[in-house]
Amino acid sequence: MVADGTKRSRIGMGFLVGAALVAQPTAARAFNPFGLFGEDKPAVTANAVAYDLQVQGLDGKSDVLTAVRDVSILYRLRQEPPQTGDELVRRAEADIPRIVDALWGSGHYAARVSIVVGGQVIALDRPASGPVRATVDSLRGRALVPVAVMIEPGPLYRFDRVAVLDQRSDLPFDPAELPPRVVTIAPGDPARTADVLQAAAALSDHFRDRSHPFVKVGRRSPVIDHTARTVDLTLLVDPGARAGIGGIGVSGTKQVDPAVVRSFIYAERGDPYSRRAMADIRRSVARIEAIGGVRVREGTALDANGQLPVEVEVTERPLRVIGGSVRYSTIDGPALKAYWAHRNLFGGAERLRIDGDLFYFTGPQNWPGGSNRRGFNTDDIGGRLSASFLKPALWGTRNDLLVDAFVQRELTELYTSNVVNGTAAIRHRFTDSFNVRAGIEGEIGRSTDVLGRFDYGLLGLPLAASYDTTDKPLDPTRGVRVTASVTPYLGFGDAPDAFVISRIQASTYYALDDAARTILAGRVAFGSILGGSIGAIPASRRFYAGGGGSVRGFEYKSLGPRTLGGIVTGGMSLFEASVEARVKLTDTIGIVPFFDMGQAYAGSVPDGSAPLRYAAGLGLRYYTAVGPIRFDVAVPLARRQGERPYAFYVSIGQAF
Structure with a gap:
């Protein structure tokens, strides 16, 4: 069909879906930045119809060219030449409406498109003839078939009127319910489909964040004025019912106790539904070291209490992990590090990790407690051997048990320290963002620095938040x-x-x-x-x-x-x-x-x-x-x- 260019027309083919007018080949220069079209030419072979693809008419419009490239079958399959001329022609015929839609989506509603294959013009109202196929077939195995996408984009259309209406009343929303800042499209902006889709997504996010999980955003067919080169846009929003969070299920656990996963879900039945609440569930559950992936599935309908059921699907990570590293510091010297961890020791997502760190200190001579740097000396060897154990969700609660122990010989330019330390603590998670911890710590050590040597023991009660x-x-x-x-x-x-x-x-x-x-x-x-x-x-x-x-x-x-x-x-x-x-x-x-x-x-x-x-x-x-x-x-x-x-x-x- 052909759009009327003299009066306002209401197009009923869906939003921003257009038609093509025949355009005769012109002498426009091919536009080919970064080799997107034509540079990566296929090889000529005897059993395929290889072609050389170019686009003409899009000088200085790289964004439009990208949109054309994204929808073009000719471009996507350019390195896979068809077997016959008929197949190449079918590709070109299928590309024309796709390219027109892309041009309309870029705001060019008066665009004219045709494709020239082997010197013959193909358009929506000018299908390929038999001689076109014969000409193409005659070039198989001899030369690349020239294929040119001829585009006259025409002027860029802009939005004239933009309205967001409540579908239930067909009236605008109260600004308190829908602030004007949510939809950023304004009269005078280019009439691009991407901007409309972005506005629709912003509307959906706005109402979902206000506890409307089943908001629907639609749009009326745009009114296009070809004389004024403008588009009127009307978005229709049905917020749907307001709902809270319903029952929260857990699935996907195989070796991890589901009660552990539940303890890391801080949302409660009846809490307001929002995108943030769903993201918080996903993030907090992902903190469990035995869990590798988290997916929060929202129910397709409200339950009998008008709340939205939620299902948390998880996938588990491999039980064991081992790693290591080699490093060198101009201050501390060479060092080796290795670690081993088990992420689900007893089936309750218990994590046991053992770390070993060994280094040879190459600091200045005559440092406290060290050697005089004349050759290798065992006094210059330092390191740390540590073990840590985490038992999350004790008895299904939000209390975690943390046990840490290490033996360390620390060497610095200022002091040396030989330490044996052990700590046991209980951590209570109030929310995903706030926790407190209390425990008991013991340490026995020897410290040597410029102030002297100290042999000591410590007994502490660490508190942290x-x-x-x-x-x-x-x-x-x-x-x-x-x-x-x-x-x-x-x-x-x-x-x-x-x-x-x-x-x-x-x-x-x-x-x-x-x-x-x-x-x-x-x-x-x-x-x-x-x-x-x-x-x-x-x-x-x-x-x-x-x-x-x-x-x-x-x-x-x-x-x-x-x-x-x-x-x-x-x-x-x-x-x-x-x-x-x-x-x-x-x-x-x-x-x-x-x-x-x-x-x-x-x-x-x-x-x-x-x-x-x-x-x-x-x-x-x-x-x-x-x-x-x-x-x-x-x-x-x-x-x-x-x-x-x-x-x-x-x-x-x-x-x-």
């Missing part, structure tokens, strides 16, 4: 993350009789745009030790600042109280703060200017006894499916003698 509303663990774009801990200790041997170590860190993330391409992120941390003195607290328990997770630009643990000889001893309190702007330049590349500050102090509170140290820098991010790869270069400000002029850091994930 975590609140995390961020959306991504390695690359958060919104939310708040707060962790706090306080542990009172009884000391034995050279340790103080009683002291308390506490620490709190908070970070926040704010997106400046809807696409989260620019994020402002900030972090602040505070630590304090009450009781005892610096000389009595084991060196590994004191506070230090500096390094990639602290004040970038300064060496690791290089900031804090010092002896008269300038050696860092560690402090009784800590203050750190960071701010950075995470700016995506492309979907995979970003830059991050940042500013850090911090210091460790001799007193139990940051009292200004030492000046804050500052650093600034610029980071590069490469975004992957796992998380961003971070490369930061930082420069200490007001650098002092002996401090390095810069430092760089490479890791997976953001700095905080």
Whole structure:
């Protein structure tokens, strides 16, 4: 059919589905950016009709060309030549209405399309003749058949009137029920199908987030005015019934107790339904290490109580995992690491993990507790052997048992530490974002640093809380993350009789745009030790600042109280703060200017006894499916003698 170009016409073929007018070949230059058409030509063979495909008439319209390419059978099968000329002609005839629909969907409602095959024109009202097929067949095995898609896109049509109506009354919604900002299409915008589909999705999301699980968004046939080159659009919305969450079922478990999965579902029967509620179920269940995939299926109808039943389908991960790594540090030297884990030890998603880390310390000569660096020495070997056990959902509750133990020989430029430590704790999950933990800890160790050697024992009662509303663990774009801990200790041997170590860190993330391409992120941390003195607290328990997770630009643990000889001893309190702007330049590349500050102090509170140290820098991010790869270069400000002029850091994930 042919659309009337002189008066307003109501097209009844479905939204943005058009027709084609015959266009004679013109001398338009072929448009072929990036080799999308014509560059990857097929080889000429005796048993196939290979063809050379070009598109003409789309100069400077790369977005329209992409739409044409996406629907074109000729393009998609260009490397699979047909066996006969008749098959090639059928491809061309099938392409014409597809290409016209793509042009209408791009806002070109007066488009004219034809395809020239072997010098013969094919159009909707001009089907291929027998001579066309014969001409094509005569080129088989001799030469590529020239195929040209001839397009006259015509002017770009724009929306004139855009209306969103309540289908139940055929009247506009009250702004309180549907704010105007939900639908961003406005008069004067290009009349593109993609924008209409996006508006329909936004409407559906809006009402689903307001507990309407069965919202339906339709549209009336558009009214197209070819004289004015405008389109009138009417979207019809039926919100459907408001509903809460009904019964929640669990399926797919084979070796994991379903009660464990249920304990990680925080939604309750009768809670308001929303997309966020469904996403929260999926995210919280995925935290179970034995679970690999989570799918939340919504019911197709409301139950007898007017609520929406939900089914949580899970798939389980392999029971065992083993891994390892080899690394080298210019500060610490070579190191090996290996680990083994079982994700479902007794059928209740119990996780047992064993880690081994071994390294050879190559720090400076005459460091505390080490050798003099003359050849290989066993005193320079350090490492850690640890085991951790997690029993989630004790008796089907939201209480988890955590048991950790390790033996460690820690070697740094500041101190050496030999430690045996064990901790047992109960964690209660109030929600997916908030939990508290209480336990008991024991440690026996020996610490050697510039202040002397200390043999000690500790018995502690650690208490901790975590609140995390961020959306991504390695690359958060919104939310708040707060962790706090306080542990009172009884000391034995050279340790103080009683002291308390506490620490709190908070970070926040704010997106400046809807696409989260620019994020402002900030972090602040505070630590304090009450009781005892610096000389009595084991060196590994004191506070230090500096390094990639602290004040970038300064060496690791290089900031804090010092002896008269300038050696860092560690402090009784800590203050750190960071701010950075995470700016995506492309979907995979970003830059991050940042500013850090911090210091460790001799007193139990940051009292200004030492000046804050500052650093600034610029980071590069490469975004992957796992998380961003971070490369930061930082420069200490007001650098002092002996401090390095810069430092760089490479890791997976953001700095905080």
